[in-house]
Amino acid sequence: MVRRAKKSADGTRKSTIREVAELAGVSTATVSRILAGNYPEAPVTRDRVMRAVKELDYVANVHARSLAGTPTTSVAIIINSVISPHYAHVAQGVQTQATAEGRLCLIGTTGGDAARELAMVQLMREQHAEAVILVGNVLADAEYQARMSQYAHSLAAAGSRLVLCGRPPLGPDVPAVVVGCDYTGGAFAATSHLISAGHERILCLGRRPGYTTADARHAGYRDALTAHGIAHDAQLEVEGTFEREEGYRMIKERLESGQRDFTAVFAFNDLIAAGARQALLEHHLGVPDDVSLVGFDDLPPALDLNLTTVQLPHQEMGRTAVRFALEHETQGGAPPHIVLDTHLVIRDSVSSPR
Structure with a gap:
């Protein structure tokens, strides 16, 4: 008995x-x-x-x-890096809302390693965080999905909540709040803007198959080509991470190999765009006179470079993640899925091709 x-x-x-x-x-x-x-x-x-x-x-x-x-009680945010402008601004939004809700904010970094992220989620659960917020890119294979789904259930059982910020849901039965942006729509708008200026040979920088954020932006790029009747060319899709030096490398290697087969560049974030611009200038190619350039994020250094880019509501993502996680804890019901809007900020980095 x-x-x-x-x-x-x-x-x-x-x-x-x-x-x-x-x-x-x-x-x-x-x-x-x-x-x-x-x-x-x-x-x-x-x-x-x-x-x-x-x-x-x-x-x-x-x-x-x-x-x-x-x-005191707390919320936790787990990010790839504290020095990336994207993660820093989302984290600031989390911190701001956590303070407004009377909570402390715990921050952990993973360097983009999925195993480390899983370990950090477990640690934050042991610290009894009321919400554990995951932000940004991850290589979400089947094993990762299964483990993170288990953690979502265990957090919910403990009165906490897993929040996926800027990444897709784990599945229909996983008790996790999802807060995202329309990355695909933003990439569609950025690519369409280049096409409307007359460009058809558009180089995309930052493709990373299997990584959620990059996959969404790549989908928007391809959707725009299809919508405007332009056949996609896999040779124009360059793989790389989201760092400035990677943007520089991708353009430098392409130009030094003699592949000057594009009139415009769509960079998957502004750091990539900054590195790409430097490599273009070193090869005596001006922006936008010789090559048009569009980024994504609207964070430093976009304004300094006068860069046309897709603006994301970074701090609002962080605030929304905290707010809905704590509200759901008291209200119950199915975890919400919130999608925030993006919009294109037009500056002077795009012109018609020569």
């Missing part, structure tokens, strides 16, 4: 992990590992444990007890 949890003086339950294990018919170690989100057990076992957790109100009480004696 399973012993039901006794109640404390204030009427709250005082369930234990042993009671959860007894009700689910598993060991306490199995319960612990499943709640940690890193136990590859059969779905039926996990379902029994989670039903027991809900019935006994176990995790909610553990979460409450973990906060006993401390006056």
Whole structure:
């Protein structure tokens, strides 16, 4: 017979992990590992444990007890880098909203490593963050998807919430808030702007197959070509990461190999665009007189370069991620999926081809 949890003086339950294990018919170690989100057990076992957790109100009480004696709660943001303008501005939005909500903000970095990101999510769960916000690119293979889905369930069971900021959902049954921007639409607008100026040989820089952010921008680029009746040429799609030096490398290598087969460049972010511009100038090609150039993000150095680019609401993404994560914690229901608008900022880096 399973012993039901006794109640404390204030009427709250005082369930234990042993009671959860007894009700689910598993060991306490199995319960612990499943709640940690890193136990590859059969779905039926996990379902029994989670039903027991809900019935006994176990995790909610553990979460409450973990906060006993401390006056503060927190939200966590996990990003690739603290020096990238994109991540820094989203993180500032998270910090601003967390402060407004009376929470501290925990920040972790991964360097773009999926395994490290998984480890950081687990660490933030152990720190009892009320929301764990993941931002930006990741190589989302099947193993990653499965592990992160487990973590989303374990966070939800603990009264927390996983938030995917600037990346697609993990699946219809995964309890994660999704806050994104219309990356594909923004890339479509950027490419269409170049086409409307008369360009058909448009070099795209920053393709990274399997990486969510790059894939969305690449899709918008190709959609625009198709919509305007221009056949896409895979030779005009250059792979590289989202750093300034990569933009420089991609253009430099192409020009030095004699491939001057483009009249315009669509860079997948403004850092790539800045590096590309430097390489063009070193080869005596002006922007926009010889080559038109469009970026993405509208962050430094876009304004200094007078760069036409797609503006993202970076800080609003961060604020929205915190707000909806905390609201959903109290309101319940299906986690929301919010898509923020982008828009093209036209400056003086585009002209008609010679």
